[in-house]
Amino acid sequence: MVYFDSAATSWPKPPEVWQAMEHFIKKVGASPGRAGHRRTVEANQMVDETRELLAELFNIGDHHRIIFTLNATDSLNLAIKGLLRPGDHVVTSSMEHNSVTRPLYTLASYGVEVTKVACDGQGNISVRDIEQAIKPNTKAIVMTHASNVTGTIMPAAEVGQIAAKHNIYFVMDAAQTAGVLDIDVQKLNISVLTFPGHKSLLGPPGTGGIYIREGVPLLTLREGGTGSGSETPTQPEMMPEKYESGTLNGVGVAGLGAGVKFLRRVGMKKIRDQEMNLTKRFLDGAARIQGLQVYGPQNVDDRVAVVSFRMDGYKASQVGERLDKEFDIACRAGLHCAPDAHRTLGTFEEKLIRFSFSYYNQPSEVDFALNALRQIAASRPPAVTTLPVK
Amino acid sequence: MVYFDSAATSWPKPPEVWQAMEHFIKKVGASPGRAGHRRTVEANQMVDETRELLAELFNIGDHHRIIFTLNATDSLNLAIKGLLRPGDHVVTSSMEHNSVTRPLYTLASYGVEVTKVACDGQGNISVRDIEQAIKPNTKAIVMTHASNVTGTIMPAAEVGQIAAKHNIYFVMDAAQTAGVLDIDVQKLNISVLTFPGHKSLLGPPGTGGIYIREGVPLLTLREGGTGSGSETPTQPEMMPEKYESGTLNGVGVAGLGAGVKFLRRVGMKKIRDQEMNLTKRFLDGAARIQGLQVYGPQNVDDRVAVVSFRMDGYKASQVGERLDKEFDIACRAGLHCAPDAHRTLGTFEEKLIRFSFSYYNQPSEVDFALNALRQIAASRPPAVTTLPVK
Numbered sequence: 091m092v093y094f095d096s097a098a099t100s101w102p103k104p105p106e107v108w109q110a111m112e113h114f115i116k117k118v119g120a121s122p123g124r125a126g127h128r129r130t131v132e133a134n135q136m137v138d139e140t141r142e143l144l145a146e147l148f149n150i151g152d153h154h155r156i157i158f159t160l161n162a163t164d165s166l167n168l169a170i171k172g173l174l175r176p177g178d179h180v181v182t183s184s185m186e187h188n189s190v191t192r193p194l195y196t197l198a199s200y201g202v203e204v205t206k207v208a209c210d211g212q213g214n215i216s217v218r219d220i221e222q223a224i225k226p227n228t229k230a231i232v233m234t235h236a237s238n239v240t241g242t243i244m245p246a247a248e249v250g251q252i253a254a255k256h257n258i259y260f261v262m263d264a265a266q267t268a269g270v271l272d273i274d275v276q277k278l279n280i281s282v283l284t285f286p287g288h289k290s291l292l293g294p295p296g297t298g299g300i301y302i303r304e305g306v307p308l309l310t311l312r313e314g315g316t317g318s319g320s321e322t323p324t325q326p327e328m329m330p331e332k333y334e335s336g337t338l339n340g341v342g343v344a345g346l347g348a349g350v351k352f353l354r355r356v357g358m359k360k361i362r363d364q365e366m367n368l369t370k371r372f373l374d375g376a377a378r379i380q381g382l383q384v385y386g387p388q389n390v391d392d393r394v395a396v397v398s399f400r401m402d403g404y405k406a407s408q409v410g411e412r413l414d415k416e417f418d419i420a421c422r423a424g425l426h427c428a429p430d431a432h433r434t435l436g437t438f439e440e441k442l443i444r445f446s447f448s449y450y451n452q453p454s455e456v457d458f459a460l461n462a463l464r465q466i467a468a469s470r471p472p473a474v475t476t477l478p479v480k
Numbered sequence: 481m482v483y484f485d486s487a488a489t490s491w492p493k494p495p496e497v498w499q500a501m502e503h504f505i506k507k508v509g510a511s512p513g514r515a516g517h518r519r520t521v522e523a524n525q526m527v528d529e530t531r532e533l534l535a536e537l538f539n540i541g542d543h544h545r546i547i548f549t550l551n552a553t554d555s556l557n558l559a560i561k562g563l564l565r566p567g568d569h570v571v572t573s574s575m576e577h578n579s580v581t582r583p584l585y586t587l588a589s590y591g592v593e594v595t596k597v598a599c600d601g602q603g604n605i606s607v608r609d610i611e612q613a614i615k616p617n618t619k620a621i622v623m624t625h626a627s628n629v630t631g632t633i634m635p636a637a638e639v640g641q642i643a644a645k646h647n648i649y650f651v652m653d654a655a656q657t658a659g660v661l662d663i664d665v666q667k668l669n670i671s672v673l674t675f676p677g678h679k680s681l682l683g684p685p686g687t688g689g690i691y692i693r694e695g696v697p698l699l700t701l702r703e704g705g706t707g708s709g710s711e712t713p714t715q716p717e718m719m720p721e722k723y724e725s726g727t728l729n730g731v732g733v734a735g736l737g738a739g740v741k742f743l744r745r746v747g748m749k750k751i752r753d754q755e756m757n758l759t760k761r762f763l764d765g766a767a768r769i770q771g772l773q774v775y776g777p778q779n780v781d782d783r784v785a786v787v788s789f790r791m792d793g794y795k796a797s798q799v800g801e802r803l804d805k806e807f808d809i810a811c812r813a814g815l816h817c818a819p820d821a822h823r824t825l826g827t828f829e830e831k832l833i834r835f836s837f838s839y840y841n842q843p844s845e846v847d848f849a850l851n852a853l854r855q856i857a858a859s860r861p862p863a864v865t866t867l868p869v870k
Binding site: 091093095098099101102103107108111112115116119120121124126127128129130159160161162163164166167187188189190191192193195196286288294295296297298310311312313314315316317320321322323324325335336337338339340341342407410411413414418419420421422423424425426427428429438 | 481483485488489491492493497498501502505506509510511514516517518519520549550551552553554556557577578579581582583585586676678684685686687688700701702703704705706707710711712713714715725726727728729730731732735797800801803804808809810811812813814815816817818819828
C-alpha cells in the first residue's frame with residue numbers, strides 16, 4: 091500500500107511513538123495531574139516533558155502555556171470562540187479549513203463580523219489586502235500557516251508584523267506545518283498557535299494542542315476537573331489547568347512526545363528536504379501527464395508536501411477510487427474539509443485529488459503513483475459527443 | 481504496586497485493548513470518515529462497530545446518536561452548554577463532580593438558574609426534594625449516576641420518571657457507572673448520557689462519549705471538519721457528524737471497542753460481583769480499624785466500588801503519601817474534583833482518602849491495604865497536648 095494521505099493523519103508513525111504508548115498503557119496507566127502516587131508522578135513527568143519539547147520546538151518561553159486538546163479543531167474552537175465577542179471584527183483568508191470557517195460562521199450569528207480576504211487561484215494571499223481589511227474593531231487575524239489543499243505557505247511573518255503594528259491578535263493554524271516548518275511564536279508574533287499532534291508532529295490521533303500567549307483574554311470552553319485548584323467554583327487561573335479539564339489523553343501525549351523526540355533526532359530540515367524532494371519529483375512528473383493539472387505553487391519552497399490536482403475527463407472521486415482499487419494508493423479526493431479553498435481555486439464543483447507525502451514515503455512510491463496516473467489518463471473515457479438513443 | 485485509583489482511570493486494561501490499539505496504529509492508521517481508500521474504510525468499520533457495541537450496552541436504538549469525545553468532561557460541557565439557555569432553570573445535586581458544577585457555574589453568569597438539591601451525609605438524595613425543586617422554567621435535571629467520592633448510587637430510575645412526568649430533559653453523568661451498572665437509556669428515560677471511555681469501559685484515556693436522544697436541541701460546541709457534508713458553512717445535521725468535528729481519536733476508539741468487547745465476554749455481572757466483593761471485604765475490614773471512618777452507604781448494593789474514608793490524627797494527604805511511599809498503594813487523597821460533595825459530607829477542609837477497585841484487583845490486595853491502614857492507624861502521632869518549649 092502506498093499511503094499519500096499524511097495531511098489527514100500521518101502514517102506510519104516512528105516505532106518509538108507506539109513504544110511510548112505501549113509503555114504508558116502497560117506500565118504507567120495513571121491519570122496525570124490527579125492524585126500524588128508514583129504512577130501519577132511518572133505520568134506528570136511525561137506530560138511535562140512533552141510540553142517542554144513542544145515549547146522548545148515553537149520557542150515558547152513558558153511551556154505551561156501549551157494546552158493538550160483532542161485535535162487541532164478542538165484547539166481552533168477554543169482559540170476562536172474563546173477570543174472573539176459580539177461586535178468584534180476578525181480577518182481571515184479564503185483558503186481556510188472548516189475548522190476555522192465553521193466556528194467563525196457560528197460566531198457571525200452572534201454578531202462577530204468576519205472578513206475573508208480572497209486569495210488567488212494558486213492559494214496565495216496578498217499581505218496588503220490583509221492590512222487593508224483591518225478596521226477599528228478588528229480584534230484578530232485568524233489564518234492557516236499553509237493550505238491543506240494547495241500546500242501554499244502563507245506569509246506568516248508579514249501577518250505577524252501587521253498584527254503587531256495594529257495591536258491585534260494573530261491566531262495561527264499550524265495543522266499542515268507544525269513539525270515541518272520553523273515556527274517561532276516570538277519571531278512570528280503569534281498570539282495563539284493551534285496544532286494537531288497526529289500529522290507532522292508524528293503523534294497518534296486524539297492529540298492536539300494550543301499555545302496561548304500570556305495576556306490573551308481567552309475564555310474557557312471546557313470546564314471541569316483540573317486535579318489541582320479543585321476547591322474553586324471556577325476554573326483555576328493557573329496554566330495549564332485553566333484550559334485543560336478532564337482526564338488527559340495520557341497515552342496519546344506519550345506518543346506525541348516520542349514523535350517530537352524523533353523530529354529532533356532526525357532533524358526537521360532533513361524531514362522537510364525529504365518531503366520536498368518527493369513533492370518536486372511528483373510535480374515534475376505530473377507536469378508531463380497530459381490532462382493533469384496541479385494547483386498551488388510550482389516552486390517547492392513556497393509549499394508544503396500537499397499537492398492537489400485534477401484530471402481531464404474524470405471526477406476527482408473517480409480518480410481516487412481507481413488509485414485505491416487498482417493501485418492500492420491511499421489519497422484523498424473531495425473538498426478536503428475546505429470548501430472556501432475550493433471556491434477560491436474554482437474547483438468547488440469538480441473537487442480535487444490530493445496527495446500528501448511524509449518522511450516515510452519513497453521516491454519509488456511517487457514513481458509508481460505517476461505511472462498509475464499515466465495509465466488512468468491514457469484510459470480516459472472518450473467525451474460523450476452524442477447522446478445515446480433511448 | 482497495588483492500584484486502587486480506577487475511579488480516576490482504570491488500570492490495568494485487558495490485553496486486547498492494547499492489542500487493538502497496536503493494530504490500529506501499525507496497520508490501519510488512517511483517519512476515519514475522511515477519504516474513501518481502504519484504510520479509512522477499515523477505520524470507519526472499527527469506529528462504527530464500537531458505536532454499535534456502546535449502543536447495545538446502553539440500549540440505544542440508533543448508534544449514530546453516540547458521539548466520541550475527548551473525555552466525559554468534554555461530553556458534559558457539550559450536554560450542559562449545548563442545552564441550557566439564559567432564563568432556563570436546571571436541577572442538580574450537591575454530590576456532583578466539577579465537570580458538572582463548573583459548566584453550570586459558568587452558565588449561571590449567563591442567566592441560567594441552578595438549584596443544587598442537598599444530599600445527606602452519606603451522599604443520598606431525596607427524590608421528593610428533586611421533584612420539589614422543579615419550576616415552570618426548569619429545562620433539565622443534570623445528575624451523576626453514582627458519586628465519585630462516596631460511591632453512592634443515585635436513584636436514576638426515579639429521576640427519569642420525574643423528568644418524563646414534567647417533560648424536562650434528564651442528563652446523566654455515567655462517569656462511575658458506565659461498564660458496571662446496567663444503563664438502559666430508554667427505561668431510565670435518559671435524554672443525554674455522558675460517559676468516559678477509560679474508566680469501567682476499560683478503554684484508553686483520551687476517549688469519552690455522549691448519547692443525544694433524538695429531538696434534544698443541543699447546540700454544537702465544536703465545529704469544523706466532518707469529512708462529509710463539507711460544502712455547507714454550518715455543521716451537517718447528520719449524526720454523528722454534527723457533533724464530531726476534527727480527527728477522531730481512532731486509536732483510542734479501537735481500544736475502547738476492545739474494552740467493551742471484554743465487558744461483554746466476561747459479563748458485567750461478574751465484573752460487578754468481583755468489584756463489590758472487594759468493596760465489601762474492604763468495608764468489613766475498615767470497620768474494625770479504630771479511628772477510620774468510611775463515608776457512603778454500608779450496603780454494597782447501594783454503591784459502586786469507590787470508597788472514601790478519613791483517619792483520626794491524619795490529614796488525608798498524609799495517609800495517601802504513606803500508602804504510596806511505604807506500601808506502594810496508589811490511591812487518591814484530596815477533594816476528588818468534587819468540592820460540593822465534600823461540603824455535603826463535611827470533609828471539605830479535611831478531605832478524604834479514596835480507594836477505588838477494579839475487576840483486576842485481588843482480595844489479597846485489599847488485605848494488604850487493610851494491614852497498611854492498621855499500621856498507619858497504630859503509628860498515629862499523639863495529639864499535641866502541650867506545646868514544645870522553644
